[in-house]
Amino acid sequence: MNSNAAGGGSAMVKPSRLMEPLPTLNLVPSVEKLDAGLRSLDHYRTKLPLWRYTPRQRLIPLVRWETPHLAAIQKRVRSPALDTYFSITANLGTHTFFMVVLPILFWCGYTGLGRGMVHILASGVFFSGLLKDLWCLPRPLSPPLNRITMSHSAALEYGFPSTHSTNAVSVGVYALFMLHAPDSSVNANLKLILQVLSCCYATSIILGRLYCGMHGFFDVLVGSALGAFLSIVQCLYGEAFDHFIHSGSFKEPAMVMLIILVLVRIHPEPADNCPCFDDSVAFAGVSIGVELGNWHFGRSGFAWNDPVLATVPFNLEVLGWPRTIVRIIIGVLMIFAWREIMKATLLRSLPPVFRVIERLGLSLPRRFFVQASEYKKVPKQLQDDNVIPSVSEIPSLLTSIRHPRRSRSVSVGPQSEADAYETLAYREKRRRESTSEMAAATSRIDEKSCNQESAPDYFGIATSNSASRHPTAGLLPTPALSHVDLYNSMTSAEQVLYTPLTPASGPSLSVNPSRRPSAERRQYEKEERDMFSKLEKPRVRYDVEVITKLVVYAGIAWIAVEGAPILFEVLGLTLGLGKQYG
DSSP states (O other): OOGGGGSSSOOOOOOGGGGSOOOOOOOOOOOOOOOOTTOTTTHHHHHSOHHHHHHHHHHHHHHHHHHHHHHHHHHHHOOHHHHHHHHHHGGGGSHHHHHHHHHHHHHTTOHHHHHHHHHHHHHHHHHHHHHHHHHOOOOSOTTTSOEEESOSSGGGSOOSSOHHHHHHHHHHHHHHHHHTSTTOOOOHHHHHHHHHHHHHHHHHHHHHHHHTTSOOHHHHHHHHHHHHHHHHHHHHHHHHHHHHHHSSOTHHHHHHHHHHHHHHHTOOOOSSOOTHHHHHHHHHHHHHHHHHHHHHHTTSSSOBOSSSTTBOOOOHHHHHHHHHHHHHHHHHHHHHHHHHHHHHHHHHHHHHHHHHHHHTTOOOOOTTEEOGGGOSOOOSSOOOOSSSOOGGGHHHHHHHHHOHHHHOEEEOSOOSHHHHHHHHHHHHHHHHHHHHHHHHHHHHHHHHHHHOSOEEOTTSOEESOGGGSOTTTTOOOOGGGHHHHHHHHHHHGGGGGGOOOOOTTSGGGSOOGGGSOHHHHHHHHHHHHHHHHTSOOOOOEETHHHHHHHHHHHHHHHIIIIIHHHHHHHTTOSSOTTOOOO
16 A cells, blocks of 8 residues: 555655554453444543533543553552452442442441431442543543443443542541540550551552553542542531531421532533443432431431431340340341332333323433333333342352452453443554554654665664665564553554555545545445454443432331331340430
């Protein structure tokens, strides 16, 4: 091929080494084909408003700069033992882990700690999800990174910021604050141990996100800062907020509920089918349920008002371990029963209501959610929950705990639409850079050959015809750049094959793909179709799921703070009404 193929210019034979067989990306198994057309280069420009698109474009180079350095670190330190350790400990920063732990805090009398944890974790999940959907920044690319995870849904989300880091740092900072609070009764030795554990917990989660190839430095840095900020706000104003809720009438919790619902409604629409919104809705429901449940439980006559308002009566010495364990088992069963029954009921009963609302023109549709008029019913086994697993998923969850090495997966290649768009956009960037660099290098060599017939090369060997050499000969990569070169080769080397050599000032350097020569355009379209055909697309989501999640998770929170404690009293698994033991 020569430059005439691009529409003019002097002929030049392409360097022979570029015609060698090139590696292909090892992508995840094909699930569903998606005809992407030519969307990759202008996808985000057309999907996002300018005030969201502009900062995204300024941050994208940072993601690309991080990737080869993360790959170098991962390659240097990776081992089977660390794979297992970081994939397991990542579960300690998930929504599922906290949704299991938080109710137990309430049932064991740690109402103040539980309420504070709900505030920081729910706000952390919500606002990190909001930022993810706001700027739609991809995770560091794979390859060259390997993504190590036990969660198949995590890779479908955007990368910035890291919700794991937000959760881990918020919990760590809040734990340190509680340990140093003036009313803390923890002895000095235990306090030191808990401080070390809190710091190690947060550090391990953050390093694990980098090691597993799930996030970059910027993701975990901003996620950590967000978590620390939310914890500081809770430490400074949490007690005043609780007093505001519990000392007034129903107007105060109703106002909080209204604010939460407004935040859910104005949650930004993502450019891709990202499940971040689902988690945000779930924890918004948790916040509503905790505030309403605590407010009502504090007035029920079943609660203590010491050490904090609406405390669940508990004393381990009086109850003993057997009754305490029974309380926890009954509470967990109540949560799973509520989830299974109420979720199925709402998914069956809400679609007709939504169709009526839609006919009246009162619906507020969200992108990527199918409206009720477009389907007859919601499938029964809907895999829609990344927070609390269904009963049918418990056996596989237990198996993953017993055999963590079997449960973790190591993925290479784009896994989400965001990954695919970024891979294609980066390839196009490399195409243009390669064309420009090749033309500039050729021009420099031609100029040099006119002034100097023979000169020693990099190794001191004289050559009589510099122009016959590869334009980049002698430009050997340094060790510091080797991983950057690896990143470029993995993501774009094969693409140079389809880029015609044209002068740097030629029109092809800035031409839109739709105006390229037909052969090259067809090749580009094929690459894009192949890329998207191998993606694991997110599942179909239905409009009724938003209300369903809000109700289900508000109910789960209510069970944790009021429903289960009242049942404990009825079953004789508590200390007795109005009876407090110190």
